[in-house]
Each structure stands twice: as C-alpha cells, then as structure tokens.
Amino acid sequence: MIAVPRLRLDKKDRQSLLVALPFVGPWVIGFLAFTAYPIYYSFTISFTRYSGFGDATNIGFTNYEHMYHDVLFWKSMYNTLYYVALAVPVGLVIAIALGLAMNQKVREVAIYRAAIYAPSILPIYALTFIFIVLLNPRFGVLNYAIVTLGGPSINWLGDPAWTKVSVVILAQLGAGGPALIFLAAIRGIPSELYESAALDGAGAIRRFYHITLPLLTPVILYDLILGLILGLQIFTPAYVLTQGGAGAGAGQYVAGPDNSLMFYVLYLYKTAFQFTDMGYASALATVLFLVSVVLALAIMRTSRSWVHYEVT
Amino acid sequence: MRSFSGRGWTASLICLSVVVAACAQGGGSSGPPLAGCKSGTTLATFWTSHTPPDSDSLKHVVDTYNGQSSVGCVKMVQVPGSETDVTKLMTAVRGGSGPDVYMLDRFTVAERAAAGVLTDLTKYGAGNLSSKYVDFAWKEATFQGKPYALPLDTDVRALWYRKDLLKAAGVDITPLDAANGPVTIDTVRTMANKVNHQDASGAYDVIGFVPWVDQGWHYTWGFDFGGSFFDSGSCKVTPTDPKIVQAFTTMFGDWAKALGPEKAQTWVSSFLPPNNPPQQWPFLTGKTAFIITGDWPLNWVKQYKPDLQYGVTYIPIPKTGDTPSTWAGGWSLVIPTGAKHADAGYDFMKYLAGPDGMKTYVTETQHLPTWKSLGSDASLYQGDHTFFATKLLPVAKSRPPIPVGAFYWDQLSTAQDAVVRGSATADKALADVATNTNAKLQQFCPLK
Numbered sequence A: 001m002i003a004v005p006r007l008r009l010d011k012k013d014r015q016s017l018l019v020a021l022p023f024v025g026p027w028v029i030g031f032l033a034f035t036a037y038p039i040y041y042s043f044t045i046s047f048t049r050y051s052g053f054g055d056a057t058n059i060g061f062t063n064y065e066h067m068y069h070d071v072l073f074w075k076s077m078y079n080t081l082y083y084v085a086l087a088v089p090v091g092l093v094i095a096i097a098l099g100l101a102m103n104q105k106v107r108e109v110a111i112y113r114a115a116i117y118a119p120s121i122l123p124i125y126a127l128t129f130i131f132i133v134l135l136n137p138r139f140g141v142l143n144y145a146i147v148t149l150g151g152p153s154i155n156w157l158g159d160p161a162w163t164k165v166s167v168v169i170l171a172q173l174g175a176g177g178p179a180l181i182f183l184a185a186i187r188g189i190p191s192e193l194y195e196s197a198a199l200d201g202a203g204a205i206r207r208f209y210h211i212t213l214p215l216l217t218p219v220i221l222y223d224l225i226l227g228l229i230l231g232l233q234i235f236t237p238a239y240v241l242t243q244g245g246a247g248a249g250a251g252q253y254v255a256g257p258d259n260s261l262m263f264y265v266l267y268l269y270k271t272a273f274q275f276t277d278m279g280y281a282s283a284l285a286t287v288l289f290l291v292s293v294v295l296a297l298a299i300m301r302t303s304r305s306w307v308h309y310e311v312t
Numbered sequence B: 001m002r003s004f005s006g007r008g009w010t011a012s013l014i015c016l017s018v019v020v021a022a023c024a025q026g027g028g029s030s031g032p033p034l035a036g037c038k039s040g041t042t043l044a045t046f047w048t049s050h051t052p053p054d055s056d057s058l059k060h061v062v063d064t065y066n067g068q069s070s071v072g073c074v075k076m077v078q079v080p081g082s083e084t085d086v087t088k089l090m091t092a093v094r095g096g097s098g099p100d101v102y103m104l105d106r107f108t109v110a111e112r113a114a115a116g117v118l119t120d121l122t123k124y125g126a127g128n129l130s131s132k133y134v135d136f137a138w139k140e141a142t143f144q145g146k147p148y149a150l151p152l153d154t155d156v157r158a159l160w161y162r163k164d165l166l167k168a169a170g171v172d173i174t175p176l177d178a179a180n181g182p183v184t185i186d187t188v189r190t191m192a193n194k195v196n197h198q199d200a201s202g203a204y205d206v207i208g209f210v211p212w213v214d215q216g217w218h219y220t221w222g223f224d225f226g227g228s229f230f231d232s233g234s235c236k237v238t239p240t241d242p243k244i245v246q247a248f249t250t251m252f253g254d255w256a257k258a259l260g261p262e263k264a265q266t267w268v269s270s271f272l273p274p275n276n277p278p279q280q281w282p283f284l285t286g287k288t289a290f291i292i293t294g295d296w297p298l299n300w301v302k303q304y305k306p307d308l309q310y311g312v313t314y315i316p317i318p319k320t321g322d323t324p325s326t327w328a329g330g331w332s333l334v335i336p337t338g339a340k341h342a343d344a345g346y347d348f349m350k351y352l353a354g355p356d357g358m359k360t361y362v363t364e365t366q367h368l369p370t371w372k373s374l375g376s377d378a379s380l381y382q383g384d385h386t387f388f389a390t391k392l393l394p395v396a397k398s399r400p401p402i403p404v405g406a407f408y409w410d411q412l413s414t415a416q417d418a419v420v421r422g423s424a425t426a427d428k429a430l431a432d433v434a435t436n437t438n439a440k441l442q443q444f445c446p447l448k
Helices: A011-045 A062-069 A071-102 A109-121 A124-134 A141-148 A160-174 A176-187 A191-199 A204-232 A236-241 A264-274 A278-306 B006-028 B054-068 B087-094 B106-115 B126-132 B135-140 B163-168 B185-195 B218-224 B242-259 B261-271 B297-304 B342-352 B355-365 B385-395 B405-421 B426-444
Strands: B042-048 B072-078 B101-105 B158-162 B204-209 B288-293 B310-313 B331-334
Touching (some): A011 A278, A062 A071, A071 A109, A071 A160, A071 A264, A109 A160, A124 A160, A124 A236, A176 A204, A204 A278, A236 A264, A264 A278, A264 B087, B042 B054, B042 B342, B054 B342, B054 B355, B072 B342, B106 B331, B106 B405, B158 B385, B163 B185, B185 B204, B185 B242, B185 B288, B218 B242, B242 B261, B242 B405, B242 B426, B261 B405, B342 B355, B405 B426
Parallel strands (some): B042 B072, B204 B288
Antiparallel strands (some): B101 B331
C-alpha cells in the first residue's frame, strides 16, 4: 500500500487558503446543495416507491428490475441514442462548415456571421413552433422544396421513420453557437502553416485535412462531449411536438407516432410528474447519469489517439 | 475607524421606526387583501391552467365571489399545465408554495389523491354535497370513499357533420337528424366515403371521416361498442374486453386500412398538426365532413364561422337497435396538500362549484354543469347545446376513477396508435395495456 503523504500547510499556505475560501465557498456550497445532494437524494429514492409526498417505501432493486421489462424504457433509450448518433456528428459537420464559412475574407462577413448566429439566440421552444409549420407535409416549405426538386412528400411528424430526423434538423438551427467556437479556433491557427503548405503545393482540401482539421480536434472533442450530454437530455422539442407527451394531441399520439419522440428525459418527466412515480423516475435518472458518464469517458479515452493539442 | 456619530444614530433610529411602522401596518390592518374584496377576508390563491375564453369566465366568478364573500378573497393565477400534466402544482406543493385551490382534471383526482397531493375534504363536510352532483362526477371526485374534490363542469362527445360537404357529395343527410335517433357506423362509412377526395398527387385533401382524431378516443369507441374498461370487483383494468377489441379493430385498424394508413396520417399531420389553433380545426376549414368532438367547439363556431352549415347527432352505433353512448369528462376543484388558507379556499370552492358559480361558468363557456338541478335549467342552453345537455349528458359514461388513470390513458393511446398504423393487432396491443396497467394498479388495491 502506498502511503499518502499528509498535506502540510505552512503559515503562508493557510493564509492563502483563508483568502481563497470566501471566494470559492459560495460555489462549493452551491455545488453541494444544488448538485451533489440532489444526485445523492435521487439515487437513494431510486430504491423506493415514492410519489414525492408522504413516506417513501423501500423496495430494493425493484425499480431497476422493472426497467428491464419496461418497453418504454428501452424505446426511450433507443430513441435517445438514435438521436445522439445522428444529431452529434451532423451538428459537428455543420458547425465546422459554418465556422469555415464565417471565416471567409469577404466584405459582408459580419452580416453573414450575424445571420448564421441569429437562430441560436431564439428559444428552442419558439423555434419548435415555427418548425411545425415548416414541416407541414402539405403546406410546409421544406416539403415544397423537396417535391419541387422531384423528391417525395415526407410526413415529417406523422411517420415514425422521420420524426427523429425532424428533431435533428431542428437542432441544426442552433448550430451558430458551436460554429462561433470553431471560428475562433480556426482563426487561432497560425497562418504560416497554411503559407508553407501552399508553397509545398498543398491545395485547399489537403490544407483542410492536414492542418485545419487536426488543429481543431481539441474543439471537436469539446463539441462532441457537449453534444453528447445535451443530446442525451433532449427534451424541449419533443415536449412541444407532443404537446407535453400528455396523450392529448389531435393526432392521438402519446409521444409521436409509435412513441418515436418518447425521448429518455421526456419519459422520465412523465414518470415523475404525470404518473407521480418519483422512485422509478429517479432510477431512470441514475441510469441516464451512468450512460452519460460511460459514453463521455469512452470518447475521452479514444481522444488520446485523435486529438492534437500541439503542432508537431 | 471612525466612531459612530450622533448623526448615524439618528439615521438608524429613523430607519428602525420606518420598519416598525411598516410591520405594524402589515400585521394589524383589517383592510381588504385585494381590491374588490371585503375587509377582514382571508386571501386564498386559486390556480388554473385554463386559457381564454374559459379563464375569462372563471375571473368573472372570482370577482363576483370577492365582492360578496365575508370569508375569502381569491386571487386567480393562470399557470402552465394540462389535463394530466400537473408539474407546476406538484413542485409548488412540495416546495411549500402551492395554491389554496387548484382546478384539476376530474378523472385524475384519484391518481393525485393516491399520490398524496390532495387534501381530504371530509372535514369540510364535502361528503354532504354528494347528492347535489351527478353520480359519475361525484364518483370521480372521490378516492377510497373519501371526497377529494368538488366537481365543476362536464362535457360530452357527439358526432358533428358538415351539411354542405355531404350535400355537395350527393348524400341525403336526413338520417343524420338527431330527432331520428342514432345512425349506424356503416351508414356513416357509406356517407363519408362519398366525400373522400384526393388531389393530383394522390394525397387526401378532404376525408369524410377519420374516427380516431379529435375526441375519437379509445374510450369513445370502447364505450360505443358496449365495452367495460375496469372491473372494480377484481380491481383490474379490462381493455381486453372483446367489445373493446372489436371497437379497436373496426374503428381504428379496419378504417385506417380502408383509407390507407399512411395517406390518412398525412392528412392528420397536414390539417391537425401539433398545437393546431381552433381557427384551423379541419371541421371548420372544410377538410372533413364528420368528426367526433365535444360541446366546446360550439364556441369556436360562434367565434370563427357563425355561418357554418353543420349538425350534431349521436355517436354512430355498431348496429341498428344499439343504445347510443357517449362519455363525459370535465374538471374539478381541489385543495392541494399543505394549503395555507384552506378554509377560505374551500369557501370559494363551494361557491364556484355550487349553483351560482357553476351557472355563471357554464353559461359563459357553453360547458355543461355537474350540479344536478342546473341540468334541468333550460335557460342555460341555446341551440345545439340543448342536445348535449338533455339527450347526451343523462346517458353519458365516464372513465374509471382509478389511481393510475393517466397511465392507463397513455397505454390505451399507444395501443390505439399501433392499431391505426397497423403495427399491432387490437388483441396484442390491448393485452399489453392490461399487463402494464394492472402491474401499476395492484399497489392500490382493493379500491373502495
């Protein structure tokens, strides 16, 4: 067993600590009270039957066992992972493309940047309402364009094969945010690298793949992790599109046709607040937490082989 | 450091006296808590998720109550929520900042009471009012034999038909006159098929009848075919009742297959998209000739298309001689757990859910009353509203008031969707409903 040396603080260290504590204290207290304790509390009630009121009844691992047999658990997990698998790479490519576009040396670039970023500042709630109109199979502009170009008319929100794709497209309206980060990263790449590559005869595509892309990998990693976490928590578009998942939609769906928009957090929300089953909802939350951690760690682990922090 | 000067002491004393005076003012006043209320009344908060025009009417009732009550003074607040979504209420109650009165979908009363969100109204003597309300509404307001709500309004479902569209398609609409009694489903199918119209691309621009939209729910057709959704004796839901299976097969599976499930769903997505405003209700815009809906669109017709040529009749029956059916929903008033001014809140509830408040509310909103004596008050109803009140309400059924009502509804809706799209047979889909719902229900059994 390795002996851990005891941390020794001299007088100066202790004085520094006394100065630092008031500054970091509020954050530490906030983290403990509003993040760490709720996670711990949620974990403890995941072993109970609890409505959120009165006394909780300890039921051991029953909630976790039930999850195994719960069709909607698997359905919502599948929907969410499907969404993440589609939305994260698509979002990444679009954000990089927009970042490159915003970096072009044209006079009106400021206008283009503002136009590209503008949808990001609109609340997703409002964007979803707009999107419902754009996706109407008869009157929507998207289908109009597809049909005009000779494609088929798509029932975006009424066909289970297309509902999640619709949400992926909707999510791209917020690509302006990450695109700005990519723009900053692109502008941080030393120009002499491009100049020497050009002198060596490298074309634009080769310069992108061998200079731009490798040097963007730290930002790509950041975007992947953020996209993964936000993707696993996808909620608002599904909530609006399914009218709260309350089963009261005129199309008589609970959460889209074939529950294709029953994303994990929407199911968790319904379980907690519509079915008043806080114990099971907490078990769902615990599993989501674990899935998020595992996927994030997996990405971090693979990142060692493809993220380049320095020009070598 | 400078010493505390005489001027500092003076300033502190002035501040202190201002604070003391303010406290004395707040604590000892006998003035009304709100403008329009009487002095000495207790402020009670009333939350509703209703929107105009219903919330406008609720405000009228609140104002009238405030002007005459010597007990309570009510502040009405509109909050987010829906029939089964009471997130705002639950989080507020849990946080100790819930309202004193909440307007709750009545069929979820048992579910919320079982969860501990609601106050037992026995101590207020609510049980003595049971005979004043129509039976189904009172049953929905109780859980394990105890009252947890006072019923407010109700609604019933019927078949609406567009006279102009049917006549234009060459249909004789005489049989649809409610005075002739209910027509059969086959009759409606024949009429509806004459109205179906597809555009050049092959997509429906008008469909005669889509039985699963609007209020064409599982309960609607299950009741219509004579099915029973719950057996109180065994404390089990019974969605696999052969009559319900038949209803699902006929009205969802077979009907969708005849129209073409994808084409029909494209029509639904086009003309009934999520959050569709009432102005674009496809019955108003002439995109369907028949629709199952309640009595509330009477207001939409009045507001958006007063010259609409339409009629209202019974929900079509499976075969000649069957008894027509419908089902009633509606809202109720409850006192959430931990309400700080429950006494004043209950006083207001008695008024709004009593003859005076309910009369104002149902007259202004064209809803139906649950207070028995108002049911026979002909002055409350005009035009087609009379049909809903006098012909349909007396024979209306209601959803089983069970503590997993919202879950059961979701399960039935999922089954309905699967059968419409043809991804499951009615037998299989409803068997899953039974398994999943009964597993959740057992923890509350037996039910009184």
